Amino acid sequence: MSTVRPDLDQRRRQRRTRLLEVGVELLGAAENPAVNVRTVCREAGLTERYFYESFADRDTYIREVYEEVAERARTALVAAVAKAANLSEVAELAMRAFVGLVLDHPEAGRVLVLAPLREPTLGGRGVALAPNFVSLVEAQLGALDDPDERTLRAIGVVGALTSLFIGYLDGTVTVSRERLVRHCLDLLARAGNP
Template sequence: MNTVRPDLDQRRRQRRTRLLEVGIELLGAAENPAVSVRAACRAAGLTERYFYESFADRDTYIREVYEEVGERARTALVAAVEQASSGTELAELAIRAFVALVLDHPEAGRVLLLAPLREPTLGGRGLALAPNFVALVQAQLGAVDDPDERALRALGLVGALTSLFIGYLDGTVTVPRERLIRHCLDLMARTGHP
């Protein structure tokens, strides 16, 4: 039986994807995340040679893992926003999409929200992604006429929601999922009213 082997580029993409997935698990570990080239290769079942075909070094790897999770979050929020038929539905779908990302995949949530605080390589990465999320929120605050006020409210809301999700991930917030969602929606509703 003659089977067709995947071409070289496809195998490289598969190895890179596997290393990114492992990176999310390592960087998003609940306690003492330890990301090294050796740990990533061991967890992925690959040799260092394959690591270096995709990433220049550990720091590049960590930044790309973080960017991968940031892109997943942005994609989930944009998809949720596109499905909405009203402002109320939009807020709920966006919150539910983010809750699903953070609570159903806590390692991804920890990468997105906690890794910039505990991994020096990420330095200002969390701050670099924040404007994308602030812009998504700001676009939904059409009831606020003053653009400066709209920007302030969007930034404040993103900060408040970030703190809530960090609290959920680190165990200081222990309310049931639906209560967290309702609280987030209440914050959004209050922010949107002039």
């Protein structure tokens, strides 16, 4: 039975964390990113040996970078929802948390919103995450009695919000943070009208 020294294990975790950070920067770059093992290692200041210590291959790495950012989004949304004193605050706090993630960390926003569209390795990752957002939106549409109508509107709102965030990240939408939040909340409120 081999025992890994704590300092060795800690250094491995630090190298893995650094590689993931570089992955977010590269995959979330404003220009069409070129993410390959050599570039990642060069940017991280590590050799390929350390890359393969943590990741089986490039595709595994890309998926783990995406999952890292998706987990940040989930954590931010859960924390925002937990702060809500009532149901009416949930939408605003969740929207502000998501807008904050996208605006304060645009590279993370691009990984979450754009990378599934431009990185074949991520194929259905964005689609797989969408039901979480649809459920969150659907919960805000309680005034609608018809469950099918709630689902249809929630999916439509998530699609509209995704398009807004894509526009913001690619520079097409250039409004202030507050205006973006208010517009997103207005879309949600309108979707909830019977």
